[in-house]
Amino acid sequence: MTGIDDLPIRDELRGKSPYGAPQLDVPVRLNTNENPYPLPEPLVARIAERVAEAARNLNRYPDRDAVELRTGLARYLSRTAGLEVGADQVWAANGSNEVLQQLLQTFGGPGRTAIGFEPSYSMHALISRGTGTGWISGPRNADFTIDVDEARKAIAEHRPDVVFITSPNNPTGTAVAAETVLALHDAAQDARADTAGALVVVDEAYGEFSHRPSLLPLIEGRPRLVLSRTMSKAFGAAGLRLGYLAADPAVVDAVQLVRLPYHLSAVTQVTALAALEHTDTLLGYVEALKAERDRLVSELRTIGCEVTDSDANFVQFGRFEDAHAAWRGLLDRGVLVRDNGVPGWLRVTAGTPAENDAFLDAVRELMKETS
Numbered sequence: 014m015t016g017i018d019d020l021p022i023r024d025e026l027r028g029k030s031p032y033g034a035p036q037l038d039v040p041v042r043l044n045t046n047e048n049p050y051p052l053p054e055p056l057v058a059r060i061a062e063r064v065a066e067a068a069r070n071l072n073r074y075p076d077r078d079a080v081e082l083r084t085g086l087a088r089y090l091s092r093t094a095g096l097e098v099g100a101d102q103v104w105a106a107n108g109s110n111e112v113l114q115q116l117l118q119t120f121g122g123p124g125r126t127a128i129g130f131e132p133s134y135s136m137h138a139l140i141s142r143g144t145g146t147g148w149i150s151g152p153r154n155a156d157f158t159i160d161v162d163e164a165r166k167a168i169a170e171h172r173p174d175v176v177f178i179t180s181p182n183n184p185t186g187t188a189v190a191a192e193t194v195l196a197l198h199d200a201a202q203d204a205r206a207d208t209a210g211a212l213v214v215v216d217e218a219y220g221e222f223s224h225r226p227s228l229l230p231l232i233e234g235r236p237r238l239v240l241s242r243t244m245s246k247a248f249g250a251a252g253l254r255l256g257y258l259a260a261d262p263a264v265v266d267a268v269q270l271v272r273l274p275y276h277l278s279a280v281t282q283v284t285a286l287a288a289l290e291h292t293d294t295l296l297g298y299v300e301a302l303k304a305e306r307d308r309l310v311s312e313l314r315t316i317g318c319e320v321t322d323s324d325a326n327f328v329q330f331g332r333f334e335d336a337h338a339a340w341r342g343l344l345d346r347g348v349l350v351r352d353n354g355v356p357g358w359l360r361v362t363a364g365t366p367a368e369n370d371a372f373l374d375a376v377r378e379l380m381k382e383t384s
């Protein structure tokens with residue numbers, strides 16, 4: 014039998030495992046930060062209509078620059094995120110993972126480095142590796158906030174080409190203050206003052222769930238600051254694969270150098286446009302999920318768990334002597350949560366009220382059993 018390592022793969026991929034949460038068939042799945050609400054029927058009908066229209070032209074390549082979609086996304090951000098942006102400031106790709114990959118292909122790469130403050134979204138490190146970008150693990154406080162002085166020190170020491178700031182952070186749920194982003198942005202530019210500076214990527218995949226306003230306005234006058242967003246969470250469209258960024262038009266021009274031609278299918282573009290037509294309904298679900306998230310935080314605390322303040326659609330809870338055993342204990346009770354490998358902690362996604370009740374019951378039982 015031929016194994017991966019028998020093949021002539023790149024040295025840095027040897028012995029590594031692919032990213033992925035277990036996809037187990039259990040009654041309550043709260044492990045991948047999905048939106049539990051299926052798209053509303055009128056939107057499903059509208060998608061079918063627009064896809065049928067698009068199907069009549071599938072013999073042609075799609076709009077390579079996705080102008081109509083970028084215009085729609087720019088309008089959405091302008092209306093909801095506190096800064097008027099134009100289509101020339103917005104770029105879209107197949108999930109924000111592809112957006113991040115395009116950014117690393119453009120601004121990272123062999124001989125360059127990226128830093129993130131861990132624990133954080135592990136794909137930042139993995140996409141760095143996949144693009145040949147060196148990875149630097151930056152520090153966080155014990156309460157999972159970013160220590161500005163320590164972060165500044167790490168940036169000054171390592172002089173990264175790309176800085177990732179995830180707000181709200183995954184898996185902790187922690188939001189980052191605008192002043193912190195600005196401090197790290199300035200530190201990154203200072204550290205690379207001898208070059209054309211550093212790219213700072215604010216990953217706001219969970220931005221719509223935050224108690225705080227979007228960090229989008231910070232891109233104004235800062236051409237090296239990029240905001241990354243997704244339709245996977247707030248729009249309840251993880252299956253669609255649509256992520257986007259907002260930045261200076263020069264950044265949008267720069268990623269054109271690496272994007273594959275026609276990377277966004279015509280079906281993807283019209284489906285995303287249909288979802289944007291139903292923004293208000295979908296943001297209504299976000300409000301319901303935020304309330305459920307806040308309920309999870311307070312009920313978990315009542316049960317006696319430690320809980321990290323959350324601005325996302327998930328909650329980090331613990332602390333368990335053996336987090337993996339606790340994960341298993343919940344799975345045995347039909348509830349799948351996520352063990353991200355943060356010692357002592359697990360992460361649960363806010364589901365429907367019934368799913369959250371089932372989860373809370375399982376935690377209560379587990380705590381009784383182990384106390």
Ligand code: PMP
Pocket residue numbers: 045046107108109110111134179182183216218219242243244245251254255256
């Ligand atoms: N950023 C963060 C912080 C995430 O948690 C995720 C999804 N888990 C993504 C980006 C990627 O999402 P997608 O590719 O579905 O847009």
